[in-house]
Amino acid sequence: MKKLSQKIMQGKTVVILLAFALAVSFVNLGFTYYKINLFGETVNLLTGAPSFSFGETNITITSNTALSLGGGNGTAISFGNGFINASCNFCQLDSNGVIVSGYGNGSNLSAGGQSQCCTTFVAPTSGFLLENTGNTNLSVGYTCTGNCTFASYLGGARGRYIAGTGVEIKVTSNSVATQSGEEGGTDTSSSCVGGGTLFRDSKWNITNSTAYTTSSFGTPEAVYTALMSGHWLCGNSSSYPLDSNNAYDAAVLDINITILADAPANGIKSSFRLTFNGTSPG
Amino acid sequence: MTTTRKRQFLQRNKSSGDQHSGIIILLLFFLVLMSAFNIVLYLELFSFSNSASQPISPSGAAVSTAKNTGEASILILPRPESAQENKEEEKKTTNP
Incomplete structure (x- = not known):
């Protein structure tokens, strides 16, 4: 009887851990998607003059050869x-x-x-x-x-x-x-x-x-x-x-x-x- | 505990175990799905950063070039008298 209770407890623990892993994975997915979008928008702004944004640091190189x-x-x-x-x-x-x-x-x-x-x-x-x-x-x-x-x-x-x-x-x-x-x-x-x-x-x-x-x-x-x-x-x-x-x-x-x-x-x-x-x- | 009650208890716990297994499989499925999405997004991010890193050139090694093309033209015409001469020459050739 005791063993059965332990098994049930282990099953619940696995479910909780999996749910937690899933939540972390979901947050990670959202964060990555957000960053890619942000990066894509920055790259789209390029018109011959390179300008890049990476996270918190902005680097803007603006040179126009004409x-x-x-x-x-x-x-x-x-x-x-x-x-x-x-x-x-x-x-x-x-x-x-x-x-x-x-x-x-x-x-x-x-x-x-x-x-x-x-x-x-x-x-x-x-x-x-x-x-x-x-x-x-x-x-x-x-x-x-x-x-x-x-x-x-x-x-x-x-x-x-x-x-x-x-x-x-x-x-x-x-x-x-x-x-x-x-x-x-x-x-x-x-x-x-x-x-x-x-x-x-x-x-x-x-x-x-x-x-x-x-x-x-x-x-x-x-x-x-x-x-x-x-x-x-x-x-x-x-x-x-x-x-x-x-x-x-x-x-x-x-x-x-x-x-x-x-x-x-x-x-x-x-x-x-x-x-x-x-x-x-x- | 009577035998009937024991049976009932075991039956309840068995169905609870089945439920857990179902949830675990479902969670595992979503976890694998999320991981696959993450891998795809990371791949996209790397391809982005690779293509974008090309023109940065912090060393200044790369050069940019602007081009423009102009044309100078001329047309040299036959001198009128030589054109006349040619005509006469042609006449002589065709009508001896």
């Missing part, structure tokens, strides 16, 4: 269509609006009547306006696709009349170029100047050097150099000197081309595409 491309021509520069007058050797067009006519008698004119050689070609009055519109420092580079060489973009055999390499680029701080279209007004001082320890790696510099911090400058600001398949324009993969401050966050990339009188006219639009990359340290 490089805008704008200016008078937006994302397209068109030199129009036309031909070179038979009495000329070449026509030179610059995206800063300058036209140079190279006459057959050897005289080159860039003032009134300059379009005589260039006929209906157009010299745009603005280049590609690059601006750091994020809130973190950037390095800037480009890659070129399409007809990136003189031979493929324009062509022609009168090579002695080509200015430079025939298809060239230069970068100028917008405080100097003063092209309109910047967010927050035109720059008032030079961009890509880094500051602090970045100062030695600063200024617009068209280069392919990977050891940028110790190498000499490639092509300094406002100087033309040949268009290639790609270049760093400001900083590199480890140096980010283009500040996001509205007073010095932009530059203009201009394009200069020389169309020779014997450039092949195949009736097909020739173009190259420049993809500008703004890179920031995570």
Whole structure:
């Protein structure tokens, strides 16, 4: 009889313990579900800028990497269509609006009547306006696709009349170029100047050097150099000197081309595409 | 205690034991169910934290890149006189 009573007591104990375990498990389930929901909501808020919440501690990292491309021509520069007058050797067009006519008698004119050689070609009055519109420092580079060489973009055999390499680029701080279209007004001082320890790696510099911090400058600001398949324009993969401050966050990339009188006219639009990359340290 | 009363007592306790067994099985079933739910939730939490930990990069090793593409185009047309020449050339070829 006593044994039977003990068995009943043991059965009750097991039931109580199981009920307790079940209650603990249920509370745990609810708590975990609540935490996952909280975490999920935090993650859903992410829009490129990482922001995380873990329990009682909040960590918010807000960095926005943005490089805008704008200016008078937006994302397209068109030199129009036309031909070179038979009495000329070449026509030179610059995206800063300058036209140079190279006459057959050897005289080159860039003032009134300059379009005589260039006929209906157009010299745009603005280049590609690059601006750091994020809130973190950037390095800037480009890659070129399409007809990136003189031979493929324009062509022609009168090579002695080509200015430079025939298809060239230069970068100028917008405080100097003063092209309109910047967010927050035109720059008032030079961009890509880094500051602090970045100062030695600063200024617009068209280069392919990977050891940028110790190498000499490639092509300094406002100087033309040949268009290639790609270049760093400001900083590199480890140096980010283009500040996001509205007073010095932009530059203009201009394009200069020389169309020779014997450039092949195949009736097909020739173009190259420049993809500008703004890179920031995570 | 008489034999009848003993029998009645044993019968009552037997049915009580059966009841306990039923409750224990039910509780065990719910406990297993809860544990399974918990495991699923933990797995979800870990997959969340793994995917979210990617862009944190406190060391600053990762980089972010913004891209924009611009195009420069030109169309070179045939010079009118050469077009005329070509036409004449064509005429000569077709009508000798």
